[in-house]
Amino acid sequence: MKSVALNAIPRTLGRRAGAKKLRSEGRIPAVIYGRQAQPQNLELNSKEMEDLIHHSVSENLLVDLAVRDDARPKRLALVQEVQHHPLSGKVLHVDFHEIAETEKVTISIPVETLGEAEGVKTQGGVLEHVLFKIKVRGLAKDIPETIIIDVSQLKIGEAVHLGEIKTPAGVEIIGDKNIPVIAVAAPRTEEEEAAEAAEAGATALGDVEMIKEKKEEGEEGATPAKGAEKGGEKAAAKGAEKGAPTGDKKGAPAADKKAATGDKKK
């Protein structure tokens, strides 16, 4: 991972109102922390930061941070977290994790596929990404931006596991080696889809079991069959009660009206 230059200014505005004011002026609140120094609040130029993120493969960035009026001219840091606005996607806040060049770090890097799987191409299978990110450990400069996996040989039912992925020297993958990362699954058959569609119309909206009713049944009778019968009777009676008045109400006024209009006409 190559480091990129980024400028920052120490931040004095704090809290919610301060952060809002910064954002309205085209700047982003940020923070830098690490083992070597005390945490420091910073502000960045939003355009500079968004360009940086936009032109990179992922949000895993290694930056040479030049903080104004700082004793050290450049501070090597990893972008630990980028907070986005949920709707607009604008960057709201950035966390920088200061590291030493000789320090090993653990980060999650994205997985990308190369080629079209044989199982997808010829057999109509579905390529499944089980893991989108893999946790790796190593020196920041050695860690790649993405891990590219060649899937062109994969057939239906086959998978690439964590243990099969090759990494650059000095970088190790963290996690169980038997976990699949990318797999090719069999396609869904027409019968499965037809069965699903048939089920769709089977249940009515009101057929929802109530937890409370079930508890009461359990308390009332020791034998579950007896309770179930009671519950069923109750529900039936309730339904009949509910159905009858509404039906009468609906029917009665309409009939009265018709009769009245008929009389008038006569």
Next chain:
Amino acid sequence: MPLMPDRVKYRKMHRGSRAGLATRGHTVAFGEYGLMALERCWLDTKQLEAARVAIARNMKRHGKMWIRVFPQKSFTKKPLETRMGKGKGPLESWVAVIRPANVLFEVDGVTEAVARESLRLAATKLPIKTRFISRHRIR
């Protein structure tokens, strides 16, 4: 099976609030592409099912689809020409409370063009404005 809960503690619910933006379920989590809501609404089982069918038909059994919202909430309606009072009305439907930024559907295992068209067709079945989003394209 229509989308609705198997078991509930109480069948009839309060209407609740739909204010604010979605603070959870606003990123593409399972697939490669997704459909994000830009407005707030109640999506009922019929609308969700119509959108699901639209996606499934366009993808022609290729790829995979996820429905990221579930109609947990019931709503009731009084029958027509009924006087007020006499208790809460009968159950009308089950709905999912949708806030802006909620990801509604996700697809994977298809090309971007197919995913875009499938989600566009799904969006036509929904009563709100939506946006096509991608995992790789950082917004």
